[in-house]
Structure formats: C-alpha cells, structure tokens
Amino acid sequence: MTGETERKRAARKDAAEHLALTLAGAGMQRMAARVLAAFLFTDEPSLTAGDLVAELGASAGSVSGAVKTVMQMGLIERVAAPGSRREHYRMRDRAWTTLYGRQHAPIDDILSAVARGVATVEPGPARERLIYMRDFYEFLLGEVPSLIERFEQRRAGPRP
Amino acid sequence: MTGETERKRAARKDAAEHLALTLAGAGMQRMAARVLAAFLFTDEPSLTAGDLVAELGASAGSVSGAVKTVMQMGLIERVAAPGSRREHYRMRDRAWTTLYGRQHAPIDDILSAVARGVATVEPGPARERLIYMRDFYEFLLGEVPSLIERFEQRRAGPRP
DNA sequence: GTCTGTCTTCAGAAATTTCTGAACGTTCGC
DNA sequence: GCGAACGTTCAGAAATTTCTGAAGACAGAC
Numbered sequence: 001m002t003g004e005t006e007r008k009r010a011a012r013k014d015a016a017e018h019l020a021l022t023l024a025g026a027g028m029q030r031m032a033a034r035v036l037a038a039f040l041f042t043d044e045p046s047l048t049a050g051d052l053v054a055e056l057g058a059s060a061g062s063v064s065g066a067v068k069t070v071m072q073m074g075l076i077e078r079v080a081a082p083g084s085r086r087e088h089y090r091m092r093d094r095a096w097t098t099l100y101g102r103q104h105a106p107i108d109d110i111l112s113a114v115a116r117g118v119a120t121v122e123p124g125p126a127r128e129r130l131i132y133m134r135d136f137y138e139f140l141l142g143e144v145p146s147l148i149e150r151f152e153q154r155r156a157g158p159r160p
Numbered sequence: 161m162t163g164e165t166e167r168k169r170a171a172r173k174d175a176a177e178h179l180a181l182t183l184a185g186a187g188m189q190r191m192a193a194r195v196l197a198a199f200l201f202t203d204e205p206s207l208t209a210g211d212l213v214a215e216l217g218a219s220a221g222s223v224s225g226a227v228k229t230v231m232q233m234g235l236i237e238r239v240a241a242p243g244s245r246r247e248h249y250r251m252r253d254r255a256w257t258t259l260y261g262r263q264h265a266p267i268d269d270i271l272s273a274v275a276r277g278v279a280t281v282e283p284g285p286a287r288e289r290l291i292y293m294r295d296f297y298e299f300l301l302g303e304v305p306s307l308i309e310r311f312e313q314r315r316a317g318p319r320p
Numbered sequence: 321g322t323c324t325g326t327c328t329t330c331a332g333a334a335a336t337t338t339c340t341g342a343a344c345g346t347t348c349g350c
Numbered sequence: 351g352c353g354a355a356c357g358t359t360c361a362g363a364a365a366t367t368t369c370t371g372a373a374g375a376c377a378g379a380c
Contacts, residue, residue, distance in 0.1 A: 008282070015280040019273040026266035027187045030338075040293070041277065043284045049357065059340045064358055086356065091289065096296045106186035113179040117201065120175040122168070124203045129251065132315075133200070136256045139311050147307070151299050190368075209327065219370045224328055245378060246326065 016041040031058060031066035032073075039076055039091045046079050046088035074098045097148045104144050111137045176201040191218060191226040192233075199236055199251045206239050206248035234258045257308045264304050271297045 020037040024030040038055050039047060047055075052063045067089065070076050075095045081088035092098065114137065117130045180197040184190040198215050199207060207215075212223045227249065230236050235255045241248040252258065274297065277290045 011280050012277075012286075015273075015277040019270070019277055022266075022269050022273040026270060040289055041281065041286050043286050045285075050355095060357070061341070061359075062339050065339090068358090096293050100296070100300065106182075109182050110179070110186060113175075113182040117172075117175045117179055120168075120171050121201065125205075126172075126201050126203050129200055133256050135315070136260070136311060139314070140260065140307075143307055143310075147300075147303055150303075151296060154299070155295070220327070221329080221371070222369050225369090228328090245324095 012041055029066070029069060031056075031062050032069045034058070035063065035066045035070050036075055039070075039089070046081070046090045048086040048088055050086060073102055097152065101144065101148060104141065107137055107141055111141065172201055189226070189229060191216075191222050192229045194218070195223065195226045195230050196235060199230075199249070206241070206250040208244075208246040208248055210246060233262055257312065261304065261308060264301065267297055267301055271301065 016037040017034070019040070020030070020033040023033040023036065028036075034056050035052055038052055044051075049060065049063055049067060052058075052067070053060050056063065067076070071078075071089070075092060075098060076089045077092050079088045079090050111134065114130055114134045118127065118134055121127045121130060176197040177194070179200070180190070180193040183193040183196065188196075194216050195212055198212055204211075209220065209223055209227060212218075212227070213220050216223065227236070231238075231249070235252060235258060236249045237252050239248045239250050271294065274290055274294045278287065278294055281287045281290060
C-alpha cells in the first residue's frame, strides 16, 4: 500500500512543480512560484521554512528569500504557532484575487509613464495614440476592482 | 529655434525611453519595448528597421529580432511601401486591446496546470484550494473579452 | 545577370538574474 | 544565563537572458 501512496505523492509533487514552472513562465520568480505551489498543494494546515526546504530540495537561503517575496505579495501569511519555535505560514483566503489585483499594479506605472508622454508630445498622431493608450489603461484600472467583486459575489451567492 | 525644437525632440525621446523601461519592468523584453515606444511616439506614418536602428542606437540584429517579436504580438504591422526597398512598419489600431488580450494568454497555461492539479489531488484542503483557483481563472478568462468590448463601445459611442 | 542596399541569422560576449553555502542573529527551552 | 535549533543575510558562483557584430540571403535597380 505504501507503493500506491508514494506514487500519488509523486504525482502531486509533479503537478505542483508543473504549475510552479507555468507561473514562472508567466513572469513570477521561479523559487517564489515553487513556494506558492507547495502551499497550494499541501493538506497540512501550515508549513515552516524547514518544511519547504525539505519539500523543494532548495537551500535555506533561497527559500527564505522566496517566502519573503510571496508574503509581500500577500499570498501567504504568518500563523500563530504556539509550542513551536519555527515560523508557520499558510495561504491566505483571498490569495487569488489578491494576486490578480497585484498583477495590475504595474499598470499604475505604465499609466504614469504614458501621462508623461502625453504631457511632453505636441499635438499630432503620436499624441493621439498616447491619449488612446492612456484612456485604455485608465479604463482597465477602474474595471478590475468590480471584476474581482463580481467573482466574489458569485462565489458567495450560490452557497448561502 | 533649432535649439527649442531640439530640446523638445530630446524630451520626447526621454519620455519614450522611460515608457519603454516601464513596460520592460512589467515583463516585456527590453528591446521589444523600446521598439514599441518608438512607434508609439513617432509622428511619421511608418518606420523602417533602419529608422529604428538610428533612433534607438541599437544593432541591426537586435532591432530585427525585436521587430519580429513585436509583430508576432500583433502590435505593429507591415505597410505597403511602393518605391522603397525597405520594409515599412506602423502600429496597428487595436494595439492596446490586443496587447491586453495577449497578456491573458498565459492564463490558459495556468488553467491547464491547475486543472491537472485538480485531477491529481485527492479530496482535501489542497483540492478545495485548487478548485477555487481554477474557478477564478476560468471566470477571468471569460470576462476579459467583454471588458475589451465594453471599452471599444465606450470609445465608439461618444463620437458617432 | 550583376551589383547594391537592406534585412536576417547565429555564434559568442556582456549583463542580469537566480541560487547556494557559510557566517551571523534571534528566540526558546532549560 | 547557556546551549541549541532556526531563520536571515550576503558575497560569490552558476545559469539564463539579452545584445552585438559579422556573415549570408534576398530583392530590386540597372
């Protein structure tokens, strides 16, 4: 029976690793993505940095840095761990909507840069183009919160 | 007067470069971002690879690769250039909505990876989490087109 | 058909990002 | 306090990405 269990564990690890690499391909730092996937795929209520080192086969140093990153992203949180010397972490409930919201943070920067362009360039085709771009990103920025809200309402709705 | 004009040209170039670096920070390849910014900020009806080499001060090789990339992204297009041996390019009208749509292409990959996770993991907290994540990204994927459509309608509306 | 200007490809160089391992703090149990 | 287990930081190494420059391919003018 251990063989069966072991096989399933390996399959889970594979799927986790695959998702991590996919997220890395989408722009996330590799080790941060692996840490995130570890939290996503575990049935444990919390994980410590040591757990992650064992699970991922990475150095304590890089795990430490990745945990810091993922926590700053707001995807995991510290959890009280009475009777243990280690720091325990777990995924936050709103992790995905948070992540999506954060992916739009760069839009602020882009918007500023475009606005600077609009202020700099004299009337002409280039200016028109910049204004169009600015309007589009402004529109996006305004729509994202309501998009997330709609998802959460839909989630909450069907199950009162 | 040339001084004044020259100063404005420099300011425009600065703003373009700043936007390019911002886009690069948001995940775009650097040279591709610089090429895109060049098209965005020019009042010329079209640019050639040679123009870009002169404007950006980069090698013909890297410009060639970047133009290829930006064209595959659907942001610029070839334009007929009778009487010229060079290839002329210009920005496409739908560039920004196209770019935004493409930024969501990785979501397909993530969705597949998550679905694989759901199929792999047995019932438990991890599975619940994966299902939630899958539902969220599925929701997003469905909403993006209507978001873009709404922007284009709003744009078209006020100006009949 | 040949020549010239233009673009593309590709191997190697440069720069950047990412990971590791060792030294240093910190906190808890005793 | 003292000792031991953990976590963090940082300098250097490794890997990856990105750019360049030279060689070659292609298209049109003559």
